[in-house]
Amino acid sequence: MSKIRTQTGSYAYAKYQLKRALLENAVDDNYTSKDREEALEFFGGCAFCGSVPAPRNDHLIPVFECGDRVRRNIVPACQPCDDSKGKKEYRKWVRTSHSSRSLKKFRKLSDAEIEKRIKLIEKWRSGYKPKMEAELFGKDYDKYLGILKRMDELCAEAKQLTDSIKARKNVARSVRNTAVLHKKGEPSDADQIRQFVLENYILPARQRGAKTSTVNAGDVHDQMWFVKRLPNVCQALGGEKFQKLANVEKPVIKGPPQGSTTTFTYKL
């Protein structure tokens, strides 16, 4: 779970943020300044390396894994330890040596010292376990799952939208160059239409595991920013060359012979 990619601007990040917000507002939150004072005294500073100052409060079990903001789950941490540990499992992180901010490299702790720190942390944690999501949300668990599912769908829809904007930009760019390129034996309009439909309809549908893919000529025409070239689109979509390129059989064609509502359904 902690391996989720949280790159800003990605839909995975948007999903992560929503789930984290839901969890953060659902977990127990009763950590006090007295808890912190006592923890600092207990650990002598940072819970991981023992150094001072230890200005951060680190969740042993992260919020994303339902970790509560309670005394037994929060430990003081110095900035280098907190930054390096991130969302990693603390025992695993404490024992690593490959990072430059690891306890072994940065704080020069021996294996024995590290095991001692872990024991100390375990003592503070005194068996603390987070609730499972189902328990955390109780009778609202289905609602919670529903929200996550809707977010998934919303993000899929948003991604489709931005993918098509990107594709449109790419095609617009290549269409602008076509007039020049065409003379040099570069892809013709028909080639570009075939390639566009292959990349934006057939291949994604195959990837989704769909049995068929239906392509609307008007959509392709608009997505490629064409003006009055519906006949070209329909010819390219109905032709044998496309069937060879996309490895499909003759499509089922519905609607007018060469209109914006004409659809081509390919078996995948």
Ligand SMILES: [Zn+2]
């Ligand atoms: Zn530290």
